[in-house]
Amino acid sequence: xxxxxxxxxxxxxxxxxxxxxxxxxxxxxxxxxxxxxxxxxxxxxxxxxxxxxxxxxxxxxxxxxxxxxxxxxxxxxxxxxxxxxxxxxxxxxxxxxxxxxxxxxxxxxxxxxxxxxxx
Amino acid sequence: xxxxxxxxxxxxxxxxxxxxxxxxxxxxxxxxxxxxxxxxxxxxxxxxxxxxxxxxxxxxxxxxxxxxxxxxxxxxxxxxxxxxxxxxxxxxxxxxxxxxxxxxxxx
Numbered sequence: 001x002x003x004x005x006x007x008x009x010x011x012x013x014x015x016x017x018x019x020x021x022x023x024x025x026x027x028x029x030x031x032x033x034x035x036x037x038x039x040x041x042x043x044x045x046x047x048x049x050x051x052x053x054x055x056x057x058x059x060x061x062x063x064x065x066x067x068x069x070x071x072x073x074x075x076x077x078x079x080x081x082x083x084x085x086x087x088x089x090x091x092x093x094x095x096x097x098x099x100x101x102x103x104x105x106x107x108x109x110x111x112x113x114x115x116x117x118x119x
Numbered sequence: 120x121x122x123x124x125x126x127x128x129x130x131x132x133x134x135x136x137x138x139x140x141x142x143x144x145x146x147x148x149x150x151x152x153x154x155x156x157x158x159x160x161x162x163x164x165x166x167x168x169x170x171x172x173x174x175x176x177x178x179x180x181x182x183x184x185x186x187x188x189x190x191x192x193x194x195x196x197x198x199x200x201x202x203x204x205x206x207x208x209x210x211x212x213x214x215x216x217x218x219x220x221x222x223x224x225x226x
Binding site for chain 2: 035037044045046047050059061062095100103104105106107109110111112
């Protein structure tokens, strides 16, 4: 059974940093691209970042490029999102998700972790 | 960036009725389109991928169709558990984008 379990969310001040983690199990970790998707309170889904199975290719939405870094550790089956220079508009539930095939569709999602950016 | 516009924003229907949800793309996209269902407090769930293929375990009452810029999710006969928010998503181009969602609510 595929499982994705996020952790690391919390309250952080504007300009601060936070690192999210996603522990993956139930599939061959290095075979699949992974992604972070966020959802602001009461709003829709927004794709944030993606990384290939090998970790060699990464993609970001424009609003986080240069501030956020997606990475993966195959020895720990863990996906990470390092978030720096956080802004109020980054407040959201952050979901870790697995691509079904290459970088197309997200077939498994974690339950999410809440990040609140506020003073 | 490809913008996906979903309509209507809210659909008020009764169990047993047919639901037709629309997703219009700002430019022609290939069939790299998916539909997700999200219930309150839960993560999204993949329903349809490649525009018309049902994901594992998804009932046959859910179907996807369309071409070019106009795509449709149809729920043939609503069950009580189908009342939720539905999102379309494209990956014809980067960045991956989602539509704004359609809420299917109980009439």
